[in-house]
Amino acid sequence: MNTNASSPAEGSSLDTVKLLLAAGLIVAAILGFYYFDAHSQLLRVLGMLLVVGVAVAIAYQTTVGRTVWQFASDSKVEVRRVVWPSRQETVQTTLIVFVMVLIMGFVLWMFDMMLGWVLRTLTGG
Known part of the structure; x- marks a missing residue:
């Protein structure tokens, strides 16, 4: 029973680490985009998109990330219900x-x- 009580706290701190890692990757991608200014813009954009994709995948592994994804999915369903x-x-x-x-x-x-x-x-x- 004690391990179950401590699991949410560990998951919460692990979620925080994952979110900080994802944010750090996004910052690194932006900085890398400008640092490698001498290289092709296409390669810089592709590299940045790849790193942002990895950051999003890491953020999705958290409780907050899954909640945001579920909200976006529910919003898509609601947009289909709107009578324009x-x-x-x-x-x-x-x-x-x-x-x-x-x-x-x-x-x-x-x-x-x-x-x-x-x-x-x-x-x-």
Whole structure:
């Protein structure tokens, strides 16, 4: 029973080490990209993508990584469930927003002009 109680703590510290290793690999990939500036950009990008892929694979082995992956998978499912508006609905909504912005802009401009007139009248300017 004692070993089961200590397992989550060990897994947690091991997860932290894995996440720090993944972050360190990403930082090393970025630094390596700029350090090897004299080499082909294609090779630098491929190297960076390879190292980032390894970092992602390491991060996926943690509890946080699996949680993030599950969230991304669930988000993909939710996007498929969304009822997207038709082109006509999108155009109509955009036009309504545009017209309301113009109307509010005009109203605020008139309000500003009125306040300016009131201030000039009160101050004698």
